[in-house]
Amino acid sequence: MRAWQRPEIPPLPGQSGAPWLHDTAADVLVEARPTDVARLYVCGITPYDATHLGHAATYLAFDTLQRIWLDGGYRVHYAQNVTDVDDPLLERAAATGVDWQELAESQVDLFRTDMEALGILPPNDYVAVTEVIDEIADAVSQLWDSGVAYAVPTSGAAGSDIYFDISAAEGKAPWKLGDESNLARGDMLALFAERGGDPDRPGKRDALDPLLWRSARPDEPSWPSRVGAGRPGWHIECSVIALKELGTDFTVQGGGSDLIFPHHDMSAGHAAALSGHPLAGVYSHTGMVAYQGEKMSKSLGNLVLVSALRAAGTDPRAIRLALLAEHYRTDWEWTDQHLLRAESRLAAWSVAFGPGHVVGVVDTQTVIAQLRLTLGADLDTPGALSILDDAVLSPVTEPALLAVAIDALLGVAL
Incomplete structure (x- = not known):
C-alpha cells in the first residue's frame, strides 16, 4: 500500500543527540539510541472515520521523534499498519450500506491527504492487513503448532475460533502478561471487555486469552488457512507486520x-511467542485528546476532524502548532483557544523569522542547541515552542537559520 508524499527536511548545521523517551513498561525515561537504524512501529488507523485530532496528535509525536533521530544522523525505518478488516469497520459499512472495502479505501485516502497536509513523515512500509493475510495465517499456524494456541467451538460457523494461550506462552516465550501495561488483573479484565476483548466467551482457558483467528461467518470476509477459513484477530496483525518489516527488538513501539x-501487551506476547525475542526496546504512548468533556473517539462521535478544519480554511501549520503546544504524554482537551493561540504564534514567527525579519543579538546557534536539548528530553514540544516565543521577543543573529531549524525539527515551514 502506498503512503503519502514525504515532506522535504532542510539540512541543518550540527546535530541532535539520541533522544530520551518515556518507556511505558519501565515507567522511566530511557535513551532511545539506535544501534544502527532507528526502527519504529506505530499502530495505524482502522479506516472507518479518519482523521481526528487524537490521531493527528499521536502521529505528530512520532514524527517529532523521527525528526530528532534524523537530525542526529540516524537512518530511520518506520512501519505502520492499516487495520482494513476488523469488526468496527465491518459494522460501520453495514450500518451505512457501503461496501467495507470501499469504505476502507476512501478513509485511507482521506488519512493520507490529512497526513501530507500536516507535514507528517510517512512510513517506509505502509501495510494493510489485507495485504498480509497469508503471513498472518501462517503465524497463527505456527502458534498452534508450538502449543500456544487452541480452538474454541463456534455456534453458527463452520469452524472454530483460535485463541492465544497466555499461560502456555508465558512458559515458553520471553514475555509475561502485563510486562508493558503493569496492570492488575482486575484492571486488565475491565479494559479487555471495553476494548474489543471477550472475557465472558465460553470455552476459553483464560478470560484474558485474545482472539488470533476468527472463523468464517456468513456475510463476513474470510480467507483460507491451515486452521480453517476466517480472518485475523486484532493483535496478531501488528505482531506479524512489525516482525516482517522491522524484525525483533526494534527501537520503539x-x-x-x-x-x-490489551493491544500492545498482547501483540508483544504474540511476537515473543513467534520469534523468541522481545518485540521492542521502548514502548512509548501518547495521551488522549478530549473534546466537550469526553475522550475524542469514533464511538462517541465527539470528533474534531483534520479534514473539517482544513475545509474551513485553517492553515495546517496552525493545526500542527496547536498540537505541538501540548506534551505528547499528557491527556488534554481541545478547545477553539488552541487554534487561536496557534494562529497567533504562526503569525508572530512568520514576521520574526520570515522574509524582512529583524536581526538581533541573541546567538542563533545557542537557540538551536536549546531546541535540540529540549526536544531530546522526552519530546518536550511545549518547551521548544516557548524557546521560539522568547526568540520572537529577543531577536536572534540569524533569523533565517532559525526558520530552517523550525522546519527541520518541528515541521513548520515559515
Missing part, C-alpha cells in the same frame, strides 16, 4: 495510551 492494554 508507539501508539496512543488506549493501546497499551
Whole structure:
C-alpha cells in the first residue's frame, strides 16, 4: 500500500543527540539510541472515520521523534499498519450500506491527504492487513503448532475460533502478561471487555486469552488457512507486520495510551511467542485528546476532524502548532483557544523569522542547541515552542537559520 508524499527536511548545521523517551513498561525515561537504524512501529488507523485530532496528535509525536533521530544522523525505518478488516469497520459499512472495502479505501485516502497536509513523515512500509493475510495465517499456524494456541467451538460457523494461550506462552516465550501495561488483573479484565476483548466467551482457558483467528461467518470476509477459513484477530496483525518489516527488538513501539492494554501487551506476547525475542526496546504512548468533556473517539462521535478544519480554511501549520503546544504524554482537551493561540504564534514567527525579519543579538546557534536539548528530553514540544516565543521577543543573529531549524525539527515551514 502506498503512503503519502514525504515532506522535504532542510539540512541543518550540527546535530541532535539520541533522544530520551518515556518507556511505558519501565515507567522511566530511557535513551532511545539506535544501534544502527532507528526502527519504529506505530499502530495505524482502522479506516472507518479518519482523521481526528487524537490521531493527528499521536502521529505528530512520532514524527517529532523521527525528526530528532534524523537530525542526529540516524537512518530511520518506520512501519505502520492499516487495520482494513476488523469488526468496527465491518459494522460501520453495514450500518451505512457501503461496501467495507470501499469504505476502507476512501478513509485511507482521506488519512493520507490529512497526513501530507500536516507535514507528517510517512512510513517506509505502509501495510494493510489485507495485504498480509497469508503471513498472518501462517503465524497463527505456527502458534498452534508450538502449543500456544487452541480452538474454541463456534455456534453458527463452520469452524472454530483460535485463541492465544497466555499461560502456555508465558512458559515458553520471553514475555509475561502485563510486562508493558503493569496492570492488575482486575484492571486488565475491565479494559479487555471495553476494548474489543471477550472475557465472558465460553470455552476459553483464560478470560484474558485474545482472539488470533476468527472463523468464517456468513456475510463476513474470510480467507483460507491451515486452521480453517476466517480472518485475523486484532493483535496478531501488528505482531506479524512489525516482525516482517522491522524484525525483533526494534527501537520503539508507539501508539496512543488506549493501546497499551490489551493491544500492545498482547501483540508483544504474540511476537515473543513467534520469534523468541522481545518485540521492542521502548514502548512509548501518547495521551488522549478530549473534546466537550469526553475522550475524542469514533464511538462517541465527539470528533474534531483534520479534514473539517482544513475545509474551513485553517492553515495546517496552525493545526500542527496547536498540537505541538501540548506534551505528547499528557491527556488534554481541545478547545477553539488552541487554534487561536496557534494562529497567533504562526503569525508572530512568520514576521520574526520570515522574509524582512529583524536581526538581533541573541546567538542563533545557542537557540538551536536549546531546541535540540529540549526536544531530546522526552519530546518536550511545549518547551521548544516557548524557546521560539522568547526568540520572537529577543531577536536572534540569524533569523533565517532559525526558520530552517523550525522546519527541520518541528515541521513548520515559515
